[in-house]
Amino acid sequence: MHWLYLGIAIIAEVIATSALKAAAGFTRPLPSALVIGGYAVAFYCLSLTLRTLPVGVAYAVWSGVGIVLVSLASWLLYRQTLDLPALAGIALIMAGVLVINLFSRSLPH
Template identity: 65%
Template sequence: MNYAYLLAAIVCEVVATSALKAAEGFTRFWPSVVVIVGYALAFYCLSLTLRTIPVGIAYTVWSGIGIVLIAVVGWLAYRQPLDWPAIIGMGFILAGVVIINLFSKTAGH
């Protein structure tokens, strides 16, 4: 269940960060509401994962997957290009998350 909370935290953070660009410095009301509510839910869900998953592992997974998803959202929604070094770097981030989850004894399995 803790990884379900972590997944929810990641999704909420990605939604909030995506809306942050649309909020235009908090000058647009509804995107600003999405940012505030999304980050609040993200941190709440992240806090629930910390009951059993070590903070370093939880934060690594949260930020690593979040980085990649935000880059994909930027590419799809905002037409922000991704060059090969960026794609390769994100591949390394994902590889690190997979290695932690498959092989680390501290990952809370």
């Protein structure tokens, strides 16, 4: 169940972060509501995840997957592109998330 909560937290955070640009400094009501609601759901679900997962592992997965998904969303929604060093950095972050998930003994089985 902790992975489901973490997945919901990640998706909610990606929606909230992606809506920040559209919120235009919280001057547009609908995107602003997405930001506030998305972060509320994200942090609530992350807190539920922490009942089982160590905080360092949960945060590493949350932030690592979030970086990739926010980068994808910004490319799709705002036509923002990344150069090769940025893509390489994101690939290294994802490699770290995979190492944690595949080899960490601190994860519950």
